[in-house]
Amino acid sequence: MADQSRKTAPSRPLLGLTTTIPVEVALAAGFEPVDLNNRFISDPLPAGLVAQAEELGLPATLCAWIKGIYAWCLQHPEVATIVGVTQGDCSNTHALMELLTLASRRVLAFEYPHGRGAQDLARHLTGLAEQLGTNLEAAEQARRGLLPLRRDLARLDELTWQTGQVSGGENHLWLVSASDFEGDAQGFHARLRAFLREAEVRPPRTGGPRLGLLGVPPIMSGLHETLEDMGATVVFNEVPRQFAMLPPPEGGDASLVAQYLRYTYPYDVFHRLADIQRQIELRRLDGLIHYTQTFCFRQMQDLALRQGLDLPMLTLEGDRVAPVDARTRLRLEAFLEVLS
Numbered sequence: 001m002a003d004q005s006r007k008t009a010p011s012r013p014l015l016g017l018t019t020t021i022p023v024e025v026a027l028a029a030g031f032e033p034v035d036l037n038n039r040f041i042s043d044p045l046p047a048g049l050v051a052q053a054e055e056l057g058l059p060a061t062l063c064a065w066i067k068g069i070y071a072w073c074l075q076h077p078e079v080a081t082i083v084g085v086t087q088g089d090c091s092n093t094h095a096l097m098e099l100l101t102l103a104s105r106r107v108l109a110f111e112y113p114h115g116r117g118a119q120d121l122a123r124h125l126t127g128l129a130e131q132l133g134t135n136l137e138a139a140e141q142a143r144r145g146l147l148p149l150r151r152d153l154a155r156l157d158e159l160t161w162q163t164g165q166v167s168g169g170e171n172h173l174w175l176v177s178a179s180d181f182e183g184d185a186q187g188f189h190a191r192l193r194a195f196l197r198e199a200e201v202r203p204p205r206t207g208g209p210r211l212g213l214l215g216v217p218p219i220m221s222g223l224h225e226t227l228e229d230m231g232a233t234v235v236f237n238e239v240p241r242q243f244a245m246l247p248p249p250e251g252g253d254a255s256l257v258a259q260y261l262r263y264t265y266p267y268d269v270f271h272r273l274a275d276i277q278r279q280i281e282l283r284r285l286d287g288l289i290h291y292t293q294t295f296c297f298r299q300m301q302d303l304a305l306r307q308g309l310d311l312p313m314l315t316l317e318g319d320r321v322a323p324v325d326a327r328t329r330l331r332l333e334a335f336l337e338v339l340s
Helices: 023-028 035-042 046-055 062-073 092-101 118-132 135-162 168-179 185-199 225-230 237-242 256-262 267-283 297-308 328-340
Strands: 014-017 032-035 079-088 106-111 210-214 233-237 288-292 313-318
Touching: 014 023, 014 297, 023 032, 023 035, 023 118, 032 035, 035 062, 046 062, 062 092, 079 092, 092 106, 092 168, 106 118, 118 135, 118 256, 135 168, 135 185, 135 233, 135 256, 168 185, 168 210, 168 225, 168 233, 168 237, 210 225, 210 237, 210 267, 225 233, 225 256, 225 328, 233 237, 237 267, 267 297, 288 297, 288 328, 297 313, 313 328
Parallel strands: 014 032, 014 079, 079 106, 210 233, 210 288, 288 313
Antiparallel strands: none
């Protein structure tokens, strides 16, 4: 969300993240987390980063996110240590980690256990903490320290689907930025509280189809705004909400292991389906848009989502960094006509 350019040396060592990891471990170890996806897409010239990666030899038939991350890292050697998620995210991460190792970065591996077992996850969390020079007790303390911030993120989400005082686009930006808190959890929380004070005095907004946006964050820009211009509103951003790690219901297990077991993104599609179905009912959704990224294995999960969710669904595919194009606008208009 904020300008991610750096003109002075950071006060803490930077830790690049190829996707959301247990950020509490990084904070406990004294690192400043840097979500490489957010830094790539918020770069002044993200499309130029993708082109640069292709000029260096990465194929056109490769996810644009991977290419953009690679080129961004080459331009930012100050991010000297990078954690790559080798299970539970993109399979291309393995090769990306090799290329970043060749670029003289310290590259560490973390994985979410395929079987979603608590003991396995605790073991991987312990291993990550040891690699970063901390322990799970310190990470638990960091988790507790983040609870007020995460509760305010939950409040922001409520203002989206309950009253409409926060738009779907604003919801997306705040929640997706919670993967690394823009490198400064305290400053991020202060900005969030100021935004909430402003949003809470807005008049409620109602009417129009209520949509859920499923899948990875879109690489195309302006999707939420385009839908709002058409009279619809996104009241559920599936994956950004997962990135934000909103606190569990009162009485739920709030441990670090439990928090990252509830995180649906890195595990099988069936846990995603259960979570989405709960949100369909809670948020009274009228339709779903499933965004898929070209050359991503998660495109195959579109079939599972269609079979498992009984709600009208439109699938959109994005490739390059670009605004919503005319063809996509026509498809969105047709979909909204069906809903109405």
